[in-house]
Amino acid sequence: MATKQVTLKKLIPPIRQWEGPKTQRLVRTPGDFGLGQVPVEMKPDATTNVICGFCSTGCGLNIHMKDGQAVSLTPTTDYPVNMGMACPKGWEALTPLQANDRATTPMIREQRGGKLVATDWHNALTEFTTRFKRVQKEHGKESVAFISTGQIVTEEMAYLGALAKFGMGIKHGDGNTRQCMATAVVAYKQSFGFDAPPYTYQDFEESDVIVLVGSNLCIAHPIMWQRVERNQNNPEIIVIDPRKTETAVAATQHYPITPKSDLVFFYGLAKILLEKNYVDEAFLEAHCEGYQEFYEHIQKFTLDEVEQCSGITPEQMEYLAETIGNGQRVSFWWTMGINQGHEAVRTAQAIINIALMTGNIGRPGTGANSITGQCNAMGSRLFSNTTGLLGGHDFANAQDREKVADILDIDVSLIPDAPSMAYDQIVNGIHDGKIKGLWVIATNGAHSWIHQDRYKEAMEKLDYLVVQDMYTTTETVEYADLLLPAAGWAEKDGTFINSERRVGLVKKVAKAPGDALSDFNIFRLITDYWGCRDAFASWTSPEKVFQLLTKLSEGQPCDISGIKNYQQIDAQGGIQWPCLPQDVAGLNKDNQRRLFGDGRFYHTNQRAKFIFADPQQVAEPTDKDFSMILLTGRGSSAQWHTQTRTKKSAVLRKLYPQSIYVEIHPDDADDLGIKPNDLVLVKSRRAGVTATALVTPTVQRGQLFMPMHYAKANQLTMGSFDPYSRQPSYKFCAVAVMSAVNTSPS
Numbered sequence: 001m002a003t004k005q006v007t008l009k010k011l012i013p014p015i016r017q018w019e020g021p022k023t024q025r026l027v028r029t030p031g032d033f034g035l036g037q038v039p040v041e042m043k044p045d046a047t048t049n050v051i052c053g054f055c056s057t058g059c060g061l062n063i064h065m066k067d068g069q070a071v072s073l074t075p076t077t078d079y080p081v082n083m084g085m086a087c088p089k090g091w092e093a094l095t096p097l098q099a100n101d102r103a104t105t106p107m108i109r110e111q112r113g114g115k116l117v118a119t120d121w122h123n124a125l126t127e128f129t130t131r132f133k134r135v136q137k138e139h140g141k142e143s144v145a146f147i148s149t150g151q152i153v154t155e156e157m158a159y160l161g162a163l164a165k166f167g168m169g170i171k172h173g174d175g176n177t178r179q180c181m182a183t184a185v186v187a188y189k190q191s192f193g194f195d196a197p198p199y200t201y202q203d204f205e206e207s208d209v210i211v212l213v214g215s216n217l218c219i220a221h222p223i224m225w226q227r228v229e230r231n232q233n234n235p236e237i238i239v240i241d242p243r244k245t246e247t248a249v250a251a252t253q254h255y256p257i258t259p260k261s262d263l264v265f266f267y268g269l270a271k272i273l274l275e276k277n278y279v280d281e282a283f284l285e286a287h288c289e290g291y292q293e294f295y296e297h298i299q300k301f302t303l304d305e306v307e308q309c310s311g312i313t314p315e316q317m318e319y320l321a322e323t324i325g326n327g328q329r330v331s332f333w334w335t336m337g338i339n340q341g342h343e344a345v346r347t348a349q350a351i352i353n354i355a356l357m358t359g360n361i362g363r364p365g366t367g368a369n370s371i372t373g374q375c376n377a378m379g380s381r382l383f384s385n386t387t388g389l390l391g392g393h394d395f396a397n398a399q400d401r402e403k404v405a406d407i408l409d410i411d412v413s414l415i416p417d418a419p420s421m422a423y424d425q426i427v428n429g430i431h432d433g434k435i436k437g438l439w440v441i442a443t444n445g446a447h448s449w450i451h452q453d454r455y456k457e458a459m460e461k462l463d464y465l466v467v468q469d470m471y472t473t474t475e476t477v478e479y480a481d482l483l484l485p486a487a488g489w490a491e492k493d494g495t496f497i498n499s500e501r502r503v504g505l506v507k508k509v510a511k512a513p514g515d516a517l518s519d520f521n522i523f524r525l526i527t528d529y530w531g532c533r534d535a536f537a538s539w540t541s542p543e544k545v546f547q548l549l550t551k552l553s554e555g556q557p558c559d560i561s562g563i564k565n566y567q568q569i570d571a572q573g574g575i576q577w578p579c580l581p582q583d584v585a586g587l588n589k590d591n592q593r594r595l596f597g598d599g600r601f602y603h604t605n606q607r608a609k610f611i612f613a614d615p616q617q618v619a620e621p622t623d624k625d626f627s628m629i630l631l632t633g634r635g636s637s638a639q640w641h642t643q644t645r646t647k648k649s650a651v652l653r654k655l656y657p658q659s660i661y662v663e664i665h666p667d668d669a670d671d672l673g674i675k676p677n678d679l680v681l682v683k684s685r686r687a688g689v690t691a692t693a694l695v696t697p698t699v700q701r702g703q704l705f706m707p708m709h710y711a712k713a714n715q716l717t718m719g720s721f722d723p724y725s726r727q728p729s730y731k732f733c734a735v736a737v738m739s740a741v742n743t744s745p746s
Helices: 121-139 154-167 182-192 202-206 222-229 246-250 262-275 281-287 291-300 303-310 314-326 344-357 377-383 398-408 423-431 452-461 519-530 542-553 566-572 581-586 666-672
Strands: 047-051 060-066 069-075 107-109 116-118 144-148 172-175 209-213 236-240 253-255 330-334 367-370 437-441 464-469 482-485 494-497 502-506 628-633 661-664 679-683 688-695 703-707 733-739
Touching: 047 502, 107 121, 121 144, 121 437, 121 464, 121 482, 121 519, 144 154, 144 423, 154 172, 154 377, 154 494, 154 519, 154 542, 172 423, 182 344, 182 367, 202 222, 209 314, 236 246, 236 314, 253 314, 262 291, 262 303, 262 314, 262 344, 281 344, 291 344, 303 314, 330 344, 344 367, 377 494, 377 542, 398 542, 423 452, 494 542, 502 566, 661 666, 661 679, 666 688, 666 733
Parallel strands: 144 172, 144 437, 209 236, 209 330, 236 253, 330 367, 437 464, 464 482, 628 703, 661 688
Antiparallel strands: 047 060, 060 069, 107 116, 107 482, 494 502, 628 733, 661 703, 679 688, 679 733
16 A cells, blocks of 8 residues: 655644733622632743633643733643644633633622623522522522533532532532543443543554544644644544544545444444454453344444445445554544434444454553543542532442442532532423523533524523623523623632543633632532532642542542642643542653553453444435535634634634635536525524525535524524433434525624
8 A cells, every 4th residue: 555645734823922011900808708809829020821711622831921911822842742732722721711802790680681780799699599489499409400510620610510509408410521531431431441531642652553433633632633733654544524623634545424324334334444464353252241142233224224324435435444554553533423313322333343353552652542622521520420420430330329428528418419400401401491590610501502493492482591601691591580600711729631631731821801710619608508518628629629539530530649748740740540549650751641451351350332323314314305415623723612712812813714614516406596705594493593505515515504603503503412321412403505695684
């Protein structure tokens, strides 16, 4: 096979200084509670490293101080994640802190339909406590729920989850991480015995074959793509994605499969690998179970069936199998293109199965590797206390409950013996009248949740809605009865855990505006007002809570008991879990560590499991009235989710279209009489959205693509969910498109 020389374009903009405010903002402190603004613990003209608060890459940024204020930043050159690189969002990370719509004081909506009006913390928290307790008294403890986020620090997640469940009696709470990583969590737990992404970013540089599935790495995770660029092995870069994305253009091989044909595609690929004897029999014999059943399952997935379902020819499949089979160090990477599907868990496990059967796991440059979305989604997975008990424990396990209760010095009866309902089930619970009160922290579901209008209807049905956020203008705040003003990234201390399991440090380098408080201190206040202070007497600071979390992790696959304090994390350049006390001495030699090098997995028998199922039809197939498939995803490296923060930056706003647009293939556009930049109406069974047509061959015929960052996009998407992970299937719904020349863009 001939080698290919590939030139990969750089995506990082030139270094630019962020211009901070010229004068220092006066800060009012809620002194009655002793939780006012704490002076930034830095020298007036210092430089310090913090972890970026946008995506899961977890880049190190140097924050430069002048006269006690953060005035600019540069990427940290010696941080093992990004090594001096930063994406556009990273360069603008300080800008959202200075937005003019920051929430600076608590606000109450005195009557439905009225305006939010300013109040003080005492009135706000009296209202919070009185109203939620009233709902619980009238409708039961489980009638109040919370929706959290992957954007706050780990210590805040843990405090919220513990306070809600052990202090306030709130059983049901989930996070917006349900939207991005729940599939990977369940897939890893079932296959490996624990939610354990096995890789380190160094694997991007050590592979000779890199397989990217449903991942536009150039756009979604630019620094990870930079790590690919550093690879000296002239790797084959394989992209499996319906769209000809920026990453597909830069790849050596692109397989534009039909949307949601992944499961048939990967079972067919596994069959070819088997037939060509690209199977590591010794690894399977020593370290896996269920392979014989998997062997029998894949026999029915012929090349003809794969082509009929996925559009990929037998010749293409043969070439792909040979590329993987001949690779010495093959790594498989997936993101939302896999996770956000109707049979997403089984699809992720189909990728895991191929890594296992070829022995591509546990060695440098290998792995079945899920890339997370949010900056602290991994922290949420382990310590949010939502669908899993603190420290990767199980609510249903009596021994786990006893362990957690003992460490936290609480009555074990306070810990629920079953996990929470998932996000979609909480929303359904509101519609069914079971959930009457909701507490939303640092997320914007009225924009981001699937089938958006149904979510908004749920918000209107609630008896009481509290939103805790940095800003006053999000779509979700529009429905709030109470707004609690929260500090943002770089205005508080704590830790993030990135996609490669690296615990990194977030530091307070700026003051939150007005009366805004860190989420941690808001939770401390609520603890007092709710009347459960004694149960949280030791939860006095983020670092104290972190030390509790290290104790909770002991004996778990995610054991971080070797990390004693924040200073150790800072000095080391982040520390990947697991980190036991005996691991600490070796970190200076090896701070890039992967899992399963010894072939031992986390099931009781230490074997990985082959898990599989028959493919299922999508929930909403196309028909004559809705004949096209709508795909959604990230639009540019300058946009982030609902744009709550990125739209605050004038620089970032220049890097993407301000109005919603939809990509359409030139042949479809010709058939429909649509020209470039025409207004078109995209209709689903739920809504119609007017957008600007971007006529491009990057989408296939019969398919459309719309970025998720625009609020209208999720009016179209259908509320379909993977049955195991409960993750929404954003990547497929049936739509129609037509010219709408006389209609303004939505």
